[in-house]
Amino acid sequence: MADPQCRNGCDAVEDQHHIFVMCTRYAEWRSSAAQEILTRTNNKLGEKGIKEADRVGLLTIAKSLFTDNIDIWPLHYSTYFLGHVPKFDHALPGMPDADRLTRTRLAHHLACDWHTACIRLAGRIWGDMQREMAKKTNNHG
Numbered sequence: 001m002a003d004p005q006c007r008n009g010c011d012a013v014e015d016q017h018h019i020f021v022m023c024t025r026y027a028e029w030r031s032s033a034a035q036e037i038l039t040r041t042n043n044k045l046g047e048k049g050i051k052e053a054d055r056v057g058l059l060t061i062a063k064s065l066f067t068d069n070i071d072i073w074p075l076h077y078s079t080y081f082l083g084h085v086p087k088f089d090h091a092l093p094g095m096p097d098a099d100r101l102t103r104t105r106l107a108h109h110l111a112c113d114w115h116t117a118c119i120r121l122a123g124r125i126w127g128d129m130q131r132e133m134a135k136k137t138n139n140h141g
Contacts, residue, residue: 019129020081021068026125030066032123038063042114048106050093055058057091058110065114066121080118081125085111 006014008025019026041062065085069099070076072086088110095103118140 015108016059016081016116017077020122021066021078024093028127029124033117034063034066037065037117040117041110044106044113045093048095050095054093058093061086061088061091062114065118067085071098081122083115083119083122085114085118097134 003031004013006012006018006023008023010023010025012018012022021030038059041132042055042059045058064072066078066079068077072088074077074086089107091108092103092110096104
């Protein structure tokens with residue numbers, strides 16, 4: 001029977017959630033991806049003239065995409081690695097001079113940015129896992 005412990009040395013069972021959300025090997029990558037999406041989201045909101053004070057709720061969600069946050073993920077743990085993004089319409093700031101279509105477009109653009117960031121990070125982590133597995137297989141074979 002194979003050892004279920006994380007191959008990266010964590011004291012945890014290696015499963016999808018652990019590798020993509022919790023594994024310390026990828027903590028810096030998750031942090032960097034979160035900072036990038038936070039910056040992109042903040043810039044988009046700024047372009048729409050949304051005041052900084054009104055951005056807080058949405059930016060909190062953006063920076064929590066790659067972490068388990070019970071306030072944004074319906075099942076209380078992140079599933080970004082499956083391409084999911086949490087619902088955020090409730091946190092989308094009011095845009096007094098905008099019509100419904102403008103607000104819908106902004107939400108769509110943000111969701112697309114977040115989804116792309118999620119898939120890119122998951123692909124990067126998965127690729128690294130595959131490279132490491134190939135190295136170990138070649139060294140033992």
